[in-house]
Amino acid sequence: MRERSPWEVQKSVLYALFLREVAVRFSAGKLGYFWVIFEPLMQISIFVMVKVLLFGNNSTLDYPVFITLGFIAFNLFRHLVDRSMSAFKANKGLYAYKQVKPIDTLIARLLVEILVTGIIVVVFVGAGFYLGADMNVENLGMLILGFIWLILFSVSFGLLIGILGLFFDSFQKVVKLVLSPLMFVSAIFYSMQDMPQALQEILYYNPLVHFMEMLHANYFYALNDNFVDYSYLLIWTIVPMYISLWLYQKLEKGIISL
Amino acid sequence: MIELQNVTKYFRTTLGKKYILKNSSFTIPENVNVGILGKNGAGKSTLMRMLGKIEFPNEGKIISDKSFSWVMGVGGGFENNMTGRANVKFVCRIYGKSQEEINRSIEFVKEFSELGDYFEMPIRTYSSGMKSRLTFGLSLAFDFDYLLIDETLSVGDARFRKKSKEALMKKIESCNVLLVSHDMGTLRDICDVGIVSHNAKLHFFEDINDAIKMYASINK
Numbered sequence: 001m002r003e004r005s006p007w008e009v010q011k012s013v014l015y016a017l018f019l020r021e022v023a024v025r026f027s028a029g030k031l032g033y034f035w036v037i038f039e040p041l042m043q044i045s046i047f048v049m050v051k052v053l054l055f056g057n058n059s060t061l062d063y064p065v066f067i068t069l070g071f072i073a074f075n076l077f078r079h080l081v082d083r084s085m086s087a088f089k090a091n092k093g094l095y096a097y098k099q100v101k102p103i104d105t106l107i108a109r110l111l112v113e114i115l116v117t118g119i120i121v122v123v124f125v126g127a128g129f130y131l132g133a134d135m136n137v138e139n140l141g142m143l144i145l146g147f148i149w150l151i152l153f154s155v156s157f158g159l160l161i162g163i164l165g166l167f168f169d170s171f172q173k174v175v176k177l178v179l180s181p182l183m184f185v186s187a188i189f190y191s192m193q194d195m196p197q198a199l200q201e202i203l204y205y206n207p208l209v210h211f212m213e214m215l216h217a218n219y220f221y222a223l224n225d226n227f228v229d230y231s232y233l234l235i236w237t238i239v240p241m242y243i244s245l246w247l248y249q250k251l252e253k254g255i256i257s258l
Numbered sequence: 259m260i261e262l263q264n265v266t267k268y269f270r271t272t273l274g275k276k277y278i279l280k281n282s283s284f285t286i287p288e289n290v291n292v293g294i295l296g297k298n299g300a301g302k303s304t305l306m307r308m309l310g311k312i313e314f315p316n317e318g319k320i321i322s323d324k325s326f327s328w329v330m331g332v333g334g335g336f337e338n339n340m341t342g343r344a345n346v347k348f349v350c351r352i353y354g355k356s357q358e359e360i361n362r363s364i365e366f367v368k369e370f371s372e373l374g375d376y377f378e379m380p381i382r383t384y385s386s387g388m389k390s391r392l393t394f395g396l397s398l399a400f401d402f403d404y405l406l407i408d409e410t411l412s413v414g415d416a417r418f419r420k421k422s423k424e425a426l427m428k429k430i431e432s433c434n435v436l437l438v439s440h441d442m443g444t445l446r447d448i449c450d451v452g453i454v455s456h457n458a459k460l461h462f463f464e465d466i467n468d469a470i471k472m473y474a475s476i477n478k
Contacts, residue, residue: 008354009352009354012351012354013352016347016351019351020337020340020344020348024339091337093337093338094348095312096310096312096329096335096336097312098310098312098328099352100352256312256313257313
């Protein structure tokens with residue numbers, strides 16, 4: 001057989017895994033493609049309705065856009081963590097082929113989630129222009145960088161939980177349980193500046209709050225990033241990334257022959 | 259050539275370390291077909307998995323410049339939620355086959371494995387014999403220096419066993435095989451040299467018949 005370079009091998013593995021993950025991700029029921037778009041749409045519509053009905057739309061902000069941005073980012077985080085932490089076990093059967101390394105399955109899932117989010121963004125941006133929503137982004141470059149940072153954070157966090165979950169069975173279940181209610185304490189559909197100070201102090205510990213404030217601040221002219229502690233976010237990104245990659249390279253062989 | 263240098267392999271269990279191999283060194287010469295014998299749990303499959311590079315020695319090294327197939331075991335080495343076709347496609351892709359080659363391989367595997375409609379169904383619906391047929395058929399679609407076969411020839415019905423043995427005999431004209439089997443007839447037909455795995459040691463024999471003799475004596 002022809003000798004291939006390591007990069008060639010990994011490229012073909014990633015490509016094969018990517019196609020496999022796309023098939024899995026989009027095949028939830030018969031209407032897979034439909035649900036990928038419809039699920040966040042429902043979620044966002046419900047929160048927009050609740051917000052407008054309860055509090056009225058008397059703000060200078062375009063709330064549907066505000067909430068949409070928050071949910072796209074939060075869903076990206078939630079799915080990335082969820083998919084990263086289960087990646088190693090889900091593809092166990094494929095480690096029978098020596099060129100498939102556990103980290104490849106993680107990268108493939110990461111790429112699929114980015115693709116899914118990309119599709120959702122395109123659909124919502126299209127709808128936003130059509131409906132005449134506030135599509136005037138204050139700083140598009142920073143907004144995109146914010147998303148990239150969020151992706152790095154989510155994947156490091158998911159990788160760490162995935163590795164720990166290999167040794168402690170119940171660990172992943174606990175994390176899954178926490179992921180959904182996290183939605184309410186992550187400044188997705190409200191701004192930190194509107195919160196009472198006592199609450200602000202508690203929410204401040206949640207790194208997602210900082211991410212949301214950062215994304216919202218870069219989108220809307222009316223908002224600023226006074227509440228974002230960039231060094232706090234940096235710690236939350238670098239520490240899990242360092243620990244998880246260190247653990248991974250120590251444990252890779254063990255994960256393969258698990 | 260395959261060279262084992264001071265290879266030690268153990269598994270940690272609740273009752274301490276269980277040694278499969280203790281400081282084993284030997285060389286398998288070029289262009290021979292190797293039969294691996296040993297009692298259940300003697301470490302035959304682990305040895306195969308180490309050669310296939312999905313299990314790693316705790317100490318020592320295995321050195322070879324040959325290409326090895328994946329280990330064709332009874333379990334398969336397939337992703338259970340993917341269809342037979344998807345698994346075949348996947349394996350072709352990770353070995354860098356072009357779309358045209360993939361289509362040809364799929365046709366070949368589908369025909370050889372005789373799975374019929376099951377080819378389009380998830381692997382979890384397969385019996386162990388069907389999995390073996392798929393993994394064996396798939397391996398024939400590639401050109402490795404060594405095929406690693408773990409018992410797969412002894413499953414399936416008599417007719418398919420005969421067919422796969424014939425296919426294998428044809429295949430080993432252009433490649434070699436490392437075969438784990440409890441079927442002495444198959445071992446004699448296919449293999450030239452033998453390895454007996456016993457008490458955490460590997461015993462190498464130039465003649466498969468000597469290996470079979472030793473295996474018979476430890477089974478007494």
